[in-house]
Amino acid sequence: MEIARKFKNTFSMVPMFGWLSGALAAVLVEYFLGYNYISLVLGLPKIPVLFGTLIMLKTPIMIPSVLAYDLIVYIIPVLTVAKLTAPATNKIAGSLEKIPIWLSTIIHLVLFYGIMHLWAGINDYRLLVLKLTMVSIILTISINVINGYQGEFSCSHPGFMAVGAYVASILTLVLFVNDKMFGQALLPAELGPWLFPFILIAGGAVAALSSLIVAIPSFRTRGDYLAIISLAFMFIVKSAIENMNFIGGARGMSSQPDYASLPVIFCWTILTIWIVHNFVTSIMGKALNAVRDDEAASESMTVKTKKTKIIAFMFGAFWAGVAGGLFAHILRFINPGTFSIQRLAEILAMVYFGGLNSIIGSIVGAVSISLLGEALRPLELFKWIIIPLILIFVMIYRPYGLISFKEINVKKLFRSKNK
Amino acid sequence: MRKIAFLLVVAVAFVMVFAFSGCGDRETVIKVGINAPLTGDIPKVGEGTKYAAQMWLEDIEKAGGLEVGGKKYKVELVIEDNESKSDSAVKANTKMITQDDVLVIVGPQSSAQAVPAGEVANNYKTTMISPWSTNPATTLDRPYVFRGCFLDPFQGPVVANFIIEEFGFTKAAVLYDVASDYPKGLAEVFKAAWEKKNGAGSIVAYESFTTKDTDFSSQLTKIKRSGAQVLFTPQYYNEVPLIVKQAKDLGWTGPIVGSDSWGSAETVELCGEPCYGQFFSSHYAAAGAKGATKEFIDRYNKAHGYIPDDVAALTWDALRLAQQAIENAGELTGKIETDRTAVRDALAKVKDFAGITGNMTFTEEGDPIKCAVIVKINDKGEYEFYKSVCP
Incomplete structure (x- = not known):
C-alpha cells in the first residue's frame, strides 16, 4: 500500500501530454531496437505482439523473457520519460491550456495517433486487432446510447450492423469494383477512398431507417417486450439476407475494396466519441435520461417522450450501421452468419462490462473485451470460461459496469499538473 | 522515490538472470x-x-x-x-x-x-x-x-448419376438448409444435374429449413405426398439423424442419399439403425480401406x-x-x-x-x-466403400 501511495505521489504531477510523450518514447524504442537488439538478446523469436500474452500462455518458459521485454520496452521508458520530462510537459500543457480547447485536443489526438501508428506498424496482426477494436468501440458507444442513456434493452444491434455492412458493401462494389456480382464499376476506382465516408453514412442512414421497424411498433412497450421485438428484428435481418441471392445469400459477399485503413477508422472513432458525447450532454440527452428514469414524470414536464426515444434509437442504429460498414471493409468478406447471436453477446458483454451511461466506460469495455479475447486465444476452450467469469464478478461487485455514469471532461484531462 | 528505483533495479536484475538462459541465434x-x-x-x-x-x-x-x-x-x-x-x-x-x-x-x-x-x-x-x-x-x-x-459442381452430378444408375428413379426430392452455404449450393447443383437427365419438373419437392431447426415434419410430409422416390439431403451430422428418423416415422420407405457432410463419425452414432443402408458421396470410405x-x-x-x-x-x-x-x-x-x-x-x-x-x-x-467415393452405411453402422466415381 505504501509503495502504491508513493508511486501515485511521484507520478501525480505528470500531465496527459507527459504520458503521451512517454508512450511515444516506448514505441520508438520498440521500433528501433525491438527486433534486432532487445528481443534477440532476450531469446524471443520475434517482437511479442500484444505485450507477449500470447507467447506467455503458449510457452510458459518464455515468461521471464517476455516480462523483461515489457519492462525494458514499455514500463521503464514510459515511466522515466514521463517523470523526467514532467517539468517541460507541464509547461507545454500550461501553454496548451491558453489556446482553444479544440486545437489542444487535436494536438493530443495527433500525438496519440502517431503512437498507435508506430505500434501497429511493427506487425500487421496488431494493426488488424487495433482496427477491429476501434470498430468495437464505435459499436459499444452506439449501443450505450440505447441500453445505457435510454435505459432500454435492445438486442437488434447486430441487425443494424448487418444492414450498414451490406449497404456499404453493395455501394462500394457497384460503384468502384469490377466484380462478378454487380458487373462493371460505375465510377473510377480513384474516387473510392474519397467517397467512402458518404458510403458509410449511407449505410448508417439505412440502418437508422430500418430501426424504425423496431421503434414504431415496439415503443408502446418497454423492457422485456422491446428486448424480444429487437431480438426478432435481428433474426429477420439475418434470414432476409440469407434468402436474397442477388447479394450472395448465405454465401456472403467478398472482395470489398480495402478502404478501411487505420487513419480512416481512427477518425471515425473520434468522430463517434465526439458526436455521441455532444448528443448525450445536449438537451436531447438530458430529456433521454429523464425518460429513462421516469417516463410519466418527464411527459408531464413537457418532454416529448416518444420523439426523444425514437430519435435516440435511430441515432444509436446509425452508428451501428457505420461500424458495420467499416467492419465489412476491414474483413473484406461478410456473410449473414457473422451478424448473429454470438455478435450480440459480444456487444452486450462489452457495454455492460465497461459501464452504462458513460463513453469512457464503453471504450474501456470494448478495448478490454477485445484484447482479452485476443490475449487468451491460446487457452482455446478455457477462454470461454475465463471471460464470462470476469463478467460475472464485474456484475456482482459493480452492477453498472466498471466505469458508469461518468462523462469525459477534456479540459480536465489535458490540464497542466503544475501546482 | 528511492525505494521505487531500487525495486525496479531488483526486478530488472531478476528477470535478466532468467531471461538470458533462453538466449541464442534465431535458427530456421x-x-x-x-x-x-x-x-x-x-x-x-x-x-x-x-x-x-x-x-x-x-x-x-x-x-x-x-x-x-x-x-x-x-x-x-x-x-x-x-x-x-x-x-x-x-x-x-x-x-x-x-x-x-x-x-x-x-x-x-x-x-x-x-x-x-x-x-x-x-x-x-x-x-x-x-x-x-x-x-x-x-x-x-x-x-x-x-x-x-473436390468441388460441389462435381459432387452434385456424381450423386445424381449414381441414383439414376443404381435405382433408375425419375422423381427426387431435396431437403436442405437455406441458411448455410454448403447445403444450399449443393442442393442447387444436384437439382440442375437431376433435371438435365430427367427433364424439368423431375424434382418433385424442393424443401428448405433454417439452421438449428429440429422439426422437419411439415417438409417431410410434403415430400412424401409429392410422390418422390428418393430424398437427397446434403446436411451435417447434427441434422441428418433427425431428418432420417423423422422421415421413417412418417412412413418414408425410399432411400435417403447424402453428401460428404454425412461423413462424420457422429452421424451413425446419433442416428443408429434408421441410417443403415443409406448412401452418401464422400472423399474416402473407412470400412474396407x-x-x-x-x-x-x-x-x-x-x-x-x-x-x-x-x-x-x-x-x-x-x-x-x-x-x-x-x-x-x-x-x-x-x-x-x-x-x-x-x-x-x-x-x-x-x-x-x-x-x-x-x-x-x-x-x-x-x-x-x-475421384469421389459412394459410401454405403452397412448393417454394422460402418462406412463401407460401394463405388468410385472419377471425373
Whole structure:
C-alpha cells in the first residue's frame, strides 16, 4: 500500500501530454531496437505482439523473457520519460491550456495517433486487432446510447450492423469494383477512398431507417417486450439476407475494396466519441435520461417522450450501421452468419462490462473485451470460461459496469499538473 | 522515490538472470499453421483437424525433421482456434503469417472461414490449403490458395448419376438448409444435374429449413405426398439423424442419399439403425480401406478411440501435400517471403499425389482433380466403400 501511495505521489504531477510523450518514447524504442537488439538478446523469436500474452500462455518458459521485454520496452521508458520530462510537459500543457480547447485536443489526438501508428506498424496482426477494436468501440458507444442513456434493452444491434455492412458493401462494389456480382464499376476506382465516408453514412442512414421497424411498433412497450421485438428484428435481418441471392445469400459477399485503413477508422472513432458525447450532454440527452428514469414524470414536464426515444434509437442504429460498414471493409468478406447471436453477446458483454451511461466506460469495455479475447486465444476452450467469469464478478461487485455514469471532461484531462 | 528505483533495479536484475538462459541465434524452423474451429459450432471438426496434424508432426519428428535441399529442419505446428467465426479466422491467419512466420497454412475447414482467410493468405503470398472447403470462391483468382477436396459442381452430378444408375428413379426430392452455404449450393447443383437427365419438373419437392431447426415434419410430409422416390439431403451430422428418423416415422420407405457432410463419425452414432443402408458421396470410405488409408485409420483409432472422419483424412492429405511441396521447394533461404513463394510453386507442380483420399493433381485454380467415393452405411453402422466415381 505504501509503495502504491508513493508511486501515485511521484507520478501525480505528470500531465496527459507527459504520458503521451512517454508512450511515444516506448514505441520508438520498440521500433528501433525491438527486433534486432532487445528481443534477440532476450531469446524471443520475434517482437511479442500484444505485450507477449500470447507467447506467455503458449510457452510458459518464455515468461521471464517476455516480462523483461515489457519492462525494458514499455514500463521503464514510459515511466522515466514521463517523470523526467514532467517539468517541460507541464509547461507545454500550461501553454496548451491558453489556446482553444479544440486545437489542444487535436494536438493530443495527433500525438496519440502517431503512437498507435508506430505500434501497429511493427506487425500487421496488431494493426488488424487495433482496427477491429476501434470498430468495437464505435459499436459499444452506439449501443450505450440505447441500453445505457435510454435505459432500454435492445438486442437488434447486430441487425443494424448487418444492414450498414451490406449497404456499404453493395455501394462500394457497384460503384468502384469490377466484380462478378454487380458487373462493371460505375465510377473510377480513384474516387473510392474519397467517397467512402458518404458510403458509410449511407449505410448508417439505412440502418437508422430500418430501426424504425423496431421503434414504431415496439415503443408502446418497454423492457422485456422491446428486448424480444429487437431480438426478432435481428433474426429477420439475418434470414432476409440469407434468402436474397442477388447479394450472395448465405454465401456472403467478398472482395470489398480495402478502404478501411487505420487513419480512416481512427477518425471515425473520434468522430463517434465526439458526436455521441455532444448528443448525450445536449438537451436531447438530458430529456433521454429523464425518460429513462421516469417516463410519466418527464411527459408531464413537457418532454416529448416518444420523439426523444425514437430519435435516440435511430441515432444509436446509425452508428451501428457505420461500424458495420467499416467492419465489412476491414474483413473484406461478410456473410449473414457473422451478424448473429454470438455478435450480440459480444456487444452486450462489452457495454455492460465497461459501464452504462458513460463513453469512457464503453471504450474501456470494448478495448478490454477485445484484447482479452485476443490475449487468451491460446487457452482455446478455457477462454470461454475465463471471460464470462470476469463478467460475472464485474456484475456482482459493480452492477453498472466498471466505469458508469461518468462523462469525459477534456479540459480536465489535458490540464497542466503544475501546482 | 528511492525505494521505487531500487525495486525496479531488483526486478530488472531478476528477470535478466532468467531471461538470458533462453538466449541464442534465431535458427530456421519450418512452421506449419493450422487454422481450425476448436471451439464454436463445429468443435468435432476442429478436433479431427488437430489430431491429424499432431499425428503428422509425430511422423516428422520420428524422422528427425523435414529434409529440404539436403538439410534437415525442425518442424513446429502453430495451431490457432478460429471459433468457427469468419473474423476470428482472418485474425488467426494474420497472426500466423505476420507473427509466427509460418511457411504454409492448412485450414480453415468451413467455407465461411476459408473464403475470407484465403484472401489474407493470398495478400501475404503465403500458401494455404483448405482441406474441406467446397465453395469455389475460396481458390478463385487466388494463386496461393489450394484445396484438398473436390468441388460441389462435381459432387452434385456424381450423386445424381449414381441414383439414376443404381435405382433408375425419375422423381427426387431435396431437403436442405437455406441458411448455410454448403447445403444450399449443393442442393442447387444436384437439382440442375437431376433435371438435365430427367427433364424439368423431375424434382418433385424442393424443401428448405433454417439452421438449428429440429422439426422437419411439415417438409417431410410434403415430400412424401409429392410422390418422390428418393430424398437427397446434403446436411451435417447434427441434422441428418433427425431428418432420417423423422422421415421413417412418417412412413418414408425410399432411400435417403447424402453428401460428404454425412461423413462424420457422429452421424451413425446419433442416428443408429434408421441410417443403415443409406448412401452418401464422400472423399474416402473407412470400412474396407486398404494400404496407407487403413494404416492412417488404425493409428488414429488407436490414439483417439474412434474412426477418423473425412475432415481428419483430408487434413492429413493436405499436410502431406504441404510436406511434399516444402521438400520439392529446393532450398530454404531463411527469407520467409522467398520460401513461401518457392513452396507455392512446388505445390502447383505436384502431379498424381497419392493421398489417402485418392490421387490428386491441381488445376490452374488450385482445385484438385480427384475421384469421389459412394459410401454405403452397412448393417454394422460402418462406412463401407460401394463405388468410385472419377471425373
